[in-house]
Amino acid sequence: MPSKIKPRLSRGVLDMKFMQRTKVKVAKEADDEQSRALYSNELNEKMLNSNSNFIVEPSYSICEGLIDGRLSFRGMNPELERLMELEQAEKEGTTRPEQPKDVTDQEMVETYYANQAPAASKTMSKKFSTKNEFHKRKSNENPKWQKKAHFKKPRQDD
Numbered sequence: 001m002p003s004k005i006k007p008r009l010s011r012g013v014l015d016m017k018f019m020q021r022t023k024v025k026v027a028k029e030a031d032d033e034q035s036r037a038l039y040s041n042e043l044n045e046k047m048l049n050s051n052s053n054f055i056v057e058p059s060y061s062i063c064e065g066l067i068d069g070r071l072s073f074r075g076m077n078p079e080l081e082r083l084m085e086l087e088q089a090e091k092e093g094t095t096r097p098e099q100p101k102d103v104t105d106q107e108m109v110e111t112y113y114a115n116q117a118p119a120a121s122k123t124m125s126k127k128f129s130t131k132n133e134f135h136k137r138k139s140n141e142n143p144k145w146q147k148k149a150h151f152k153k154p155r156q157d158d
Contacts, residue, residue, distance in 0.1 A: 014023040072080035103111075129137070 009022070009026065013019060014026065070080055075081065
């Protein structure tokens with residue numbers, strides 16, 4: 001009985017410069033053999049030997065979880081994105097209920113303008129002020145006519 005075991009070339013021979021193509025072929029065959037071993041329970045002989053790229057399934061249950069073929073991202077097709085959002089909302093079936101507000105919008109506006117608006121207006125006025133206005137403001141805060149404290153000699157009352 002002839003055995004189907006193929007003799008393998010040693011690694012040293014395959015590393016030689018003129019054997020590089022053979023080395024690639026041997027590596028590819030080894031990968032194919034490993035993948036066949038991994039998927040042997042899922043692939044049958046008919047699938048391996050056939051030239052067809054189609055797999056016939058008796059049930060359509062596989063297609064139930066698939067998404068639609070038309071997609072759009074980052075505003076490329078706004079109509080499709082709206083449809084996608086609506087379908088996603090229908091799928092989830094949950095819309096967030098409107099939560100009651102602790103603070104009304106009017107109270108929020110009043111608080112904002114009482115606390116933040118004056119500071120923001122000062123900041124913006126500083127940004128657009130002229131040099132003269134800037135120097136006037138600085139002189140009001142820190143007057144120039146105040147003398148710096150110099151070192152005073154101690155008194156010699158002895």
